[in-house]
Amino acid sequence: MSLTAVAFTLLFVGITVFVSMRQKLGLERDIIIGTIRAAVQLMAVGLVLQAVFRTEHLAVLLPIIIAMIAVAAWHAAGRGKGLSGIAWRIGIAIAATEAMIMLLLLGLHIIASTPQYVISISGMTIGNAMVVAGLFLNQMKRDVESSRGEIETLLALGASVRQAIQLCMKRAVKASLIPTIDGMKTVGIVQLPGMMTGMIIAGADPMQAVRYQILIVFAFTSSAAVTSIILSLLSYKLWFTEAMQLRRLGNE
Incomplete structure (x- = not known):
């Protein structure tokens, strides 16, 4: 794809900005900032x-993967404002x-x-785990607040x-897994995943692309479950004070 073709993709951003302005959504600034950040970061x-x-040298990969995990944890921690120490707990879960995932893939010589x-594959795994962590925290906040009297x-x-x-933990874990499970049920019928599509566009054999996509789908499902369960076990005490009283995050 030429740089000219890439430049033309800004038309999609323009359409999004126009819709936001037309509907008075107030998202124009976020869309523009997101567009610039995405382009710079990807380049x-x-x-x-x-x-x-x-x-x-595989040793070169370790600092990169650690940086990816740190950024993912920092971003997902934004969903848990008021919970002291949530960032490093997310980092451990991810x-x-x-x-x-890597021990299984490399140990069994799958990749x-x-x-x-x-x-x-690490980038996709960490990114999926980050999204799951954010969904878990969002659901926990809503569920804990609505169940305050019961707790x-x-x-x-x-x-x-x-x-x-x-x-609350069980409901939050379940809610964080729903998008991944729904995606697994409809993959290949409702949606053609990005990895498979990219490989096919690059000229790979469709069946080879499908095999790699199956690997990613199954790895995503496993990583989603492991991330949400580990995070729930590491973070549930953060919802309480040292005196075993339920926190009011909105007031802290």
């Missing part, structure tokens, strides 16, 4: 990956998920241990904080 990543893919495969009653009756918030 920078492209240059970095171009250099990384030329090396055969790192554990990434480690599990080659080259930067091209490791970085690409405080359980605490008054002598339940531990884990017992009092257990149902």
Whole structure:
């Protein structure tokens, strides 16, 4: 794709801005900032990956993956404002998920241990885990607030904080997994995933592209479940004070 063709894609952004202005949504500034950030970030990543893919040293990959996890954790932590220490807990959940996926893929020789495969699949895995973490925190906030009376009653009756918030945790984990599960049910029929489409456009055999997409879909499902469960176990105490009282995040 030529730079001219890429420039023409700004027409899509223009349409989005026009719709926002027409409907008075007030999203024009966010759309423009997002467009600039996306272009700059992707170009920078492209240059970095171009250099990384030329090396055969896997040690070069570790700082890149750590940086990806740190940024993902920082971004997802924005959904948990008021919860002290939520960022590093998200980081641990995402790192554990990434480690599990990579150990299985590399240990079973499903993918080659080259930067091209490791970085690409790590990026998709970490990005999916970040989204799941954000969904989990959003649902927990809503559920804890709506169940405040029930939780405080359980605490008054002598339940531990884990017992009092257990149902909220289960509902939040379930809610965070729904988009991934729904996507798995409709993949190939309602939507043609980006990885498969990209490989086909690049000239790969469609069946080969499908095999890699199946790998990604199954890995995403596993990573979503592991991320949400680990995060729920690491973070449930943050919803309470040291005196075992339920926090009011909006007032902190």
